[in-house]
Amino acid sequence: MARDPLRALDTIIGLGVDQLLTSGQRATAEEGMQLIKQLVDRADNRLTVMAGAGINGLNVRRIVQATQVREVHASASVPRMPEIATGEARFGNHSRVTSVQRVRELIAAMS
Structure with missing residues (x-):
């Protein structure tokens, strides 16, 4: 800013x-x-x-x-499903990961 x-x-x-x-x-x-x-x-x-x-x-x-x-x-990201084994679901630590489909959508939109 x-x-x-x-x-x-x-x-x-x-x-x-x-x-x-x-x-x-x-x-x-x-x-x-x-x-x-x-x-x-x-x-x-x-x-x-x-x-x-x-x-x-x-x-x-x-x-x-x-x-x-x-x-x-x-970022072309989507929420990542938390891994139960790591305890992320219990603590609300929801990260995001890049989505191949979202990247494809961006590329298609610009083609």
């Missing part, structure tokens, strides 16, 4: 950063598309703006088209 994200972008470019992962200062990249597009335009190929947060097979194409990002970050 930055008070002035466009100015902050100029600063990080000046520091030599070559990639910025952002949700456009919103909970999801879809909600932050307007700012992401502004960042892409302002970066003008001086760094790569990567959209991330809530990217999935249903919205990736819309986000890429609206923002003109060339890269996205997605």
Whole structure:
């Protein structure tokens, strides 16, 4: 988060950063598309703006088209079933794992 994200972008470019992962200062990249597009335009190929947060097979194409990002970050994850033997179910430790199906959906949406 930055008070002035466009100015902050100029600063990080000046520091030599070559990639910025952002949700456009919103909970999801879809909600932050307007700012992401502004960042892409302002970066003008001086760094790569990567959209991330809530990217999935249903919205990736819309986000890429609206923002003109060339890269996205997605966990493509699903909840992992806790292993009873480890006691995770008892303690509520529910982790997530990358889903091959979700990755395929992302790739198909962009094909």
